[in-house]
Amino acid sequence: xxxxxxxxxxxxxxxxxxxxxxxxxxxxxxxxxxxxxxxxxxxxxxxxxxxxxxxxxxxxxxxxxxxxxxxxxxxxxxxxxxxxxxxxxxxxxxxxxxxxxxxxxxxxxxxxxxxxxxxxxxxxxxxxxxxxxxxxxxxxxxxxxxxxxxxxxxxxxxxxxxxxxxxxxxxxxxxxxxxxxxxxxxxxxxxxxxxxxxxxxxxxxxxxxxxxxxxxxxxxxxxxxxxxxxxxxxxxxxxxxxxxxxxxxxxxxxxxxxxxxxxxxxxxxxxxxxxxxxxxxxxxxxxxxxxxxxxxxxxxxxxxxxxxxxxxxxxxxxxxxxxxxxxxxxxxxxxxx
Amino acid sequence: xxxxxxxxxxxxxxxxxxxxxxxxxxxxxxxxxxxxxxxxxxxxxxxxxxxxxxxxxxxxxxxxxxxxxxxxxxxxxxxxxxxxxxxxxxxxxxxxxxxxxxxxxxxxxxxxxxxxxxxxxxxxxxxxxxxxxxxxxxxxxxxxxxxxxxxxxxxxxxxxxx
Numbered sequence: 001x002x003x004x005x006x007x008x009x010x011x012x013x014x015x016x017x018x019x020x021x022x023x024x025x026x027x028x029x030x031x032x033x034x035x036x037x038x039x040x041x042x043x044x045x046x047x048x049x050x051x052x053x054x055x056x057x058x059x060x061x062x063x064x065x066x067x068x069x070x071x072x073x074x075x076x077x078x079x080x081x082x083x084x085x086x087x088x089x090x091x092x093x094x095x096x097x098x099x100x101x102x103x104x105x106x107x108x109x110x111x112x113x114x115x116x117x118x119x120x121x122x123x124x125x126x127x128x129x130x131x132x133x134x135x136x137x138x139x140x141x142x143x144x145x146x147x148x149x150x151x152x153x154x155x156x157x158x159x160x161x162x163x164x165x166x167x168x169x170x171x172x173x174x175x176x177x178x179x180x181x182x183x184x185x186x187x188x189x190x191x192x193x194x195x196x197x198x199x200x201x202x203x204x205x206x207x208x209x210x211x212x213x214x215x216x217x218x219x220x221x222x223x224x225x226x227x228x229x230x231x232x233x234x235x236x237x238x239x240x241x242x243x244x245x246x247x248x249x250x251x252x253x254x255x256x257x258x259x260x261x262x263x264x265x266x267x268x269x270x271x272x273x274x275x276x277x278x279x280x281x282x283x284x285x286x287x288x289x290x291x292x293x294x295x296x297x298x299x300x301x302x303x304x305x306x307x308x309x310x311x312x313x314x315x316x317x318x319x320x321x322x323x324x325x326x327x328x329x330x331x332x333x334x335x336x337x
Numbered sequence: 338x339x340x341x342x343x344x345x346x347x348x349x350x351x352x353x354x355x356x357x358x359x360x361x362x363x364x365x366x367x368x369x370x371x372x373x374x375x376x377x378x379x380x381x382x383x384x385x386x387x388x389x390x391x392x393x394x395x396x397x398x399x400x401x402x403x404x405x406x407x408x409x410x411x412x413x414x415x416x417x418x419x420x421x422x423x424x425x426x427x428x429x430x431x432x433x434x435x436x437x438x439x440x441x442x443x444x445x446x447x448x449x450x451x452x453x454x455x456x457x458x459x460x461x462x463x464x465x466x467x468x469x470x471x472x473x474x475x476x477x478x479x480x481x482x483x484x485x486x487x488x489x490x491x492x493x494x495x496x497x498x499x
Contacts, residue, residue, distance in 0.1 A: 018445075021367045021452050026374035028456045088374075292453040 010145050016090075017293035023088040024293055027301035030084065031264050033060050035308045037335060043312070049319040056312065070316055074309050075126055081305040082127035089298055097187040097199045098302055102128040103135075104179035106171060107151055110139035146172035154178050161202055173227045180206055194288075194296050198303070204231045205277040208259060211243040213268055215250045219243075233258055275333060282307055282334040304336030312333070342426030343411065343419060349433030349443030350407040353486065357400025357440030364393025371379050371455040378459070384466045385458050389451040396440035396447075399483035403436045406490045425493065429455025432489035445477035 040058060043052045053063045053070075063073050082099060086092040102125045109123035120136045128135075130147060138146045144155035180203045187199030210227050213219075217226075224240045234257060242253035245246045254263035262276035281303060288300040312334050318328040372386040405414075407429055413445040421429075454468030 018363070020365050022370035022373060025371035025452070025455050025459070029374045029378045029459050032378075032460055292449055292456070 016298060019090045020293045020295065020298070023090065024297045026088040027085070027298055031301060031304070034304060035059060035311070037336065040311060040315070040332060040335065043315045044325050044332070046319070049316050052312075052315055052319055067316070067320070070313075073237070074313060078305060078309055079126040081302060083299060085302055089295075094190045094192055094295055095298065095302060096129055097183050097190065097195060098299075098306075099127050099129060100183050100186060101179050103130050103151065103180075104128065104154075104175050106130070106132070106135050107139070107147075107155055108158070108175045110135055111155065111162060111171075112168065114139050115162055131182050150178055150182055173223070176206075176210070177227055177229050180231075182229060184229070192295050194284070194299055196298065200231055200233055200282055201277060201281055201284070203229060204233050204259065205262075207231060207234060207236075207239070208254065208263060208266075209270065209273070211250055212247070215243040215245075215247045218246075223280070275331065278307065278310065279334040281335055285335065285336050288336075300336050307333050307335055340420075342421030342423045343413075345423070345426035346407060346411050346421055346429035347413070349430035349437075350404040352437040353407070353433040354397070354400040354404040356437040357444065358397035359396050360441030360444030361397035363433075364396075365390055365452070366445040367445075367448045368393060368451045368455065371452045375455055375459040382458050382462060382465075385462070385469065388469055389454045389458070389472060392451055392469075392476060393444040393448040395476065396436075396444040396479045399436050399479060399486075400440050403433060403483065403486045403490060406463035406487060409431065410494060412489060428493045429490065432486055432493060434486075435482040435489075439485075440479055443475055443479040443482070447472055447479070450475055461471075470477060 027240075041057050046052045046055060049067050053065055053067070056073075057063045057065070057305045061073065061077060083189055085095060089095065106124045106128055109125075110120040113120050113122055119137045121132050124132050124135065126132075130151065134146065138144055138155065139159075142159065144152045144159070144223040146152075154175060159166055159177055161174070176266065183199055184203050187196045190196065207228050211224065214224050214227065221240060221244045224243055228236060228240055228243075230236050235253075238253055239250070242249040251263060251267065254260065254277070257263070262273050262280065265272040265276055285303060286297075288296045291297055292317065314331050314333075315328060318331065355417050368386075368390040372390055375382055375386060408414045411421055411429065451468075452471040454465065457468040458465040
């Protein structure tokens with residue numbers, strides 16, 4: 001079913017801004033310790049990855065000093081951010097569109113792990129809306145009915161595909177498409193314009209990447225119809241048609257959309273397009289620092305932390321592979337400070 | 338219909354303290370909520386935060402002063418049941434409105450400015466005086482409403498000649 005156009009969306013829900021006085025102040029106090037551009041510069045200039053960890057420790061990050069624990073540290077940092085947001089926000093459900101993708105990832109990882117005789121929760125990521133224990137039990141005991149919609153039906157379908165055909169890619173395509181649709185549905189349900197606009201950007205970027213990869217590998221229309229989701233800022237049918245015609249046709253269509261500047265980067269490097277999308281999301285939050293009350297400062301807090309973590313991950317990976325400072329700098333995302 | 342005048346005057350007096358206090362309690366509460374996380378982080382910032390929190394509280398006080406003035410003027414505080422003609426009662430009623438509505442609105446708006454000031458106290462303590470001055474500017478308009486109400490209430494007996 002085609003999605004409604006922007007003008008038809010109901011994004012007029014008024015939140016009681018004064019309820020957010022405590023929450024906004026609470027996250028702003030936390031943002032005092034956020035990484036700044038100067039910290040990023042210091043990390044880029046640091047001689048080794050362990051020196052980067054020392055800088056993070058001085059900023060209050062809980063590092064063990066061992067590079068092998070970095071993934072745990074980053075995951076804990078983001079989980080703690082989400083836990084704090086949920087604790088202080090009057091209505092934490094509003095921010096679920098930003099973490100919903102992790103639940104879909106956990107469902108995929110859980111089913112695949114069980115079928116490969118690994119522990120179901122070995123590859124789970126946090127934060128997520130469905131508790132890890134619930135997800136683990138559901139996939140291990142094949143009781144997807146215990147999961148909320150749409151995970152119940154999706155889990156059944158993915159499990160069935162993997163058991164019957166062993167086609168992991170097809171199972172992933174179905175899960176990714178469901179994640180995109182559900183994210184946008186949840187964002188629309190919040191009635192919050194900023195949350196919807198940012199979710200729309202993430203979903204549109206994911207759809208563009210799917211279409212671009214499909215065009216490069218010559219995927220058929222049937223595949224694209226299943227993989228590409230809907231969003232208000234892209235004409236889904238035109239994009240699918242263009243993708244089936246090839247990369248040039250797709251880029252030509254995308255040059256007519258609001259993502260033209262970013263998609264031009266796809267020709268040279270898909271990772272540059274990802275950076276463009278992340279920076280655009282941060283750009284949407286630029287004026288939020290002047291907003292005293294409401295949901296926007298909380299959105300900025302969570303997404304700002306995500307951007308910090310993404311940058312730390314990039315810097316650490318670059319340090320391990322010995323990339324020079326200019327190359328690292330070109331990959332760094334914009335920060336919210 | 339003799340009682341109508343006194344009823345109108347009492348409604349005006351009640352409105353002036355009630356609405357202004359609603360605004361003040363909302364405002365003080367809002368700034369208090371915003372101040373708590375800053376205090377948890379650094380209790381030494383209490384003094385500046387207290388000033389910001391107190392600012393929206395003055396409107397309730399203005400409302401109370403006007404209420405007391407009305408009650409004194411109509412003789413309600415004397416223990417007798419006064420009589421007041423309809424016209425005088427109506428004059429008291431309208432005289433109370435500036436501090437009632439102006440006080441309520443300005444308290445809430447002042448609290449919003451004070452909430453942003455709390456962020457300044459948290460992030461740039463050295464600039465927090467500027468935030469306090471900004472919030473104080475809103476007070477000026479609450480003060481205008483208070484003075485307007487007070488002058489009207491004080492001069493009503495002279496106007497009516499009672």
